[in-house]
Amino acid sequence: MSTAVLTDVTLDQRLGTAWKKPNFIKNPIVRWTLFIGAVVYLILAFNSIDVNWARVSEGLIRGWNFIVAFANPDFFSRGTDIREGLIESVIMTVTSTVVGIAISIPIGLGAARNIAPLPVYIVCRGIVALSRALNEIIVAILMVAIFGFGPLAGFITLSFATIGFLAKLLAEEIEDMNKVQAEAVKATGSSWMQWINYGVQPQVMPRLVGLSIYRLDINFRESAVLGLVGAGGIGATLNTAFDRYEFDTAAAILLMIIGTVMVLEYLSGVIRKKVQ
Amino acid sequence: MLQIEKLTKKYPTGDLALTAVDLEIPEGQVLALIGPSGAGKSTLIRCINRLVEPTSGTVTLKGENITTLGSGGLRAARRKMGMIFQEYALVERLTVMENVLSGRLGYVGFWRSFLRKYPQSDIDEAFRLLDRVGLLHMADKRADELSGGQRQRVGIARALIQDPDLLLVDEPTASLDPKTSRQIMRLICELCKERGLAAIINIHDVALAQMFVQRVVGLKLGKLQFDGSPDQLTPDVLTSIYGEEDWEATIEKVDEEDA
Numbered sequence: 328m329s330t331a332v333l334t335d336v337t338l339d340q341r342l343g344t345a346w347k348k349p350n351f352i353k354n355p356i357v358r359w360t361l362f363i364g365a366v367v368y369l370i371l372a373f374n375s376i377d378v379n380w381a382r383v384s385e386g387l388i389r390g391w392n393f394i395v396a397f398a399n400p401d402f403f404s405r406g407t408d409i410r411e412g413l414i415e416s417v418i419m420t421v422t423s424t425v426v427g428i429a430i431s432i433p434i435g436l437g438a439a440r441n442i443a444p445l446p447v448y449i450v451c452r453g454i455v456a457l458s459r460a461l462n463e464i465i466v467a468i469l470m471v472a473i474f475g476f477g478p479l480a481g482f483i484t485l486s487f488a489t490i491g492f493l494a495k496l497l498a499e500e501i502e503d504m505n506k507v508q509a510e511a512v513k514a515t516g517s518s519w520m521q522w523i524n525y526g527v528q529p530q531v532m533p534r535l536v537g538l539s540i541y542r543l544d545i546n547f548r549e550s551a552v553l554g555l556v557g558a559g560g561i562g563a564t565l566n567t568a569f570d571r572y573e574f575d576t577a578a579a580i581l582l583m584i585i586g587t588v589m590v591l592e593y594l595s596g597v598i599r600k601k602v603q
Numbered sequence: 604m605l606q607i608e609k610l611t612k613k614y615p616t617g618d619l620a621l622t623a624v625d626l627e628i629p630e631g632q633v634l635a636l637i638g639p640s641g642a643g644k645s646t647l648i649r650c651i652n653r654l655v656e657p658t659s660g661t662v663t664l665k666g667e668n669i670t671t672l673g674s675g676g677l678r679a680a681r682r683k684m685g686m687i688f689q690e691y692a693l694v695e696r697l698t699v700m701e702n703v704l705s706g707r708l709g710y711v712g713f714w715r716s717f718l719r720k721y722p723q724s725d726i727d728e729a730f731r732l733l734d735r736v737g738l739l740h741m742a743d744k745r746a747d748e749l750s751g752g753q754r755q756r757v758g759i760a761r762a763l764i765q766d767p768d769l770l771l772v773d774e775p776t777a778s779l780d781p782k783t784s785r786q787i788m789r790l791i792c793e794l795c796k797e798r799g800l801a802a803i804i805n806i807h808d809v810a811l812a813q814m815f816v817q818r819v820v821g822l823k824l825g826k827l828q829f830d831g832s833p834d835q836l837t838p839d840v841l842t843s844i845y846g847e848e849d850w851e852a853t854i855e856k857v858d859e860e861d862a
């Protein structure tokens with residue numbers, strides 16, 4: 328490997344010699360140590376995973392039963408429970424998404440370094456970090472402890488989680504916006520609010536709509552999980568079905584969750600295309 | 604009408620973009636600001652409307668010291684300075700009409716602008732200006748559907764609807780073809796004459812500047828290097844601004860076109 332800087336080399340020295348892309352890590356000792364170290368670590372890590380094959384063979388049968396149940400899901404014997412759970416989940420999803428978005432927008436504006444003053448930025452980033460640091464399940468357990476079992480705890484949990492997600496990504500979108508377009512609006516003598524409305528909002532709107540629909544989708548899926556810790560929704564119904572070993576009912580619930588997510592996915596595609 | 608005194612800008616990185624620039628522009632004068640990239644041309648015009656905060660020095664527009672204004676006063680002062688940008692700087696996802704009307708933001712309240720309920724006089728003026736720049740039929744198109752030359756015309760209409768005393772023009776032709784460049788420069792200069800506006804035009808194309816303006820100011824490394832009429836731009840002067848190069852072709856071309 329040649330260590331000479333390119334400018335020190337004459338053309339005659341260069342002609343006829345091979346060229347190869349400079350290595351990302353220049354020091355060959357560091358480079359090979361890192362590479363070999365990574366391989367050794369991977370081998371050791373895989374060896375440390377303990378597999379109990381007897382348990383697996385037993386579990387495979389149980390898993391198979393579960394999959395067989397998918398072939399004939401039972402939508403009806405617990406039909407009322409499923410319907411109520413689903414409605415509860417949908418209400419939880421929609422309300423928490425709407426509230427979450429409404430809170431996320433001002434926080435997202437505050438968390439964008441290019442438009443917010445430093446103190447506001449630090450506070451808003453702090454809120455975002457807090458919301459992201461706490462996993463939904465942990466928040467849900469806390470909320471169930473405070474508000475009791477039921478969808479209220481789920482609603483608050485999801486609203487809180489939406490803030491961390493949406494405000495962060497909105498802030499990043501604002502930080503990536505075209506500065507000159509916003510500058511041009513500022514140069515007209517606009518107020519801060521007008522500047523946001525004309526210079527910033529049009530630039531980030533498609534992304535905001537896309538992210539909101541994506542979050543709606545996530546909140547629905549999360550609402551199924553939150554039921555497991557007592558925060559209401561279809562998850563509670565699902566949990567009960569598992570507890571009773573009613574795999575056919577569980578399968579029906581899972582299929583409905585999958586179906587709903589797929590519909591949302593399709594809708595988000597259509598809407599995002601419209602707002603581009 | 605516009606006085607710039609000892610204007611200095613030092614960026615946080617330590618780069619001295621402008622060093623004690625003095626410049627006075629009388630009513631209705633169109634001035635071209637030339638100089639190599641990085642000479643501080645953009646910084647200079649952005650310091651005038653304080654999109655960039657000057658480090659020291661004063662800018663006075665019609666007797667009002669702009670450098671000491673608070674945020675409300677600054678907004679009122681910005682209304683009197685229309686700005687036209689390189690790469691047009693239209694808000695791409697807004698319609699042509701919204702872009703033009705955004706020039707009135709300094710005059711209308713938030714809710715009016717938010718609901719797009721501008722006073723009829725503003726709407727009429729927007730249509731008149733769009734007609735003047737030849738884009739009346741494009742009013743409801745989205746800005747990103749327009750060609751470069753068309754976008755710059757919208758940019759001009761947006762600056763003029765502010766009813767400014769001064770136009771700050773930053774490389775208006777940098778991304779346009781030679782013919783469109785001339786049309787845009789001609790349009791800007793005609794409109795300045797019609798309305799008695801003063802203008803500072805940053806421009807790289809020396810020949811184009813010579814064709815249209817009454818006064819040329821050369822900036823080099825943040826300092827004033829030349830101030831005179833377009834025909835005083837000799838090869839020696841250009842060398843003093845830009846550095847050694849054969850300038851005969853640049854200047855001859857202008858003579859041809861003037862003939």
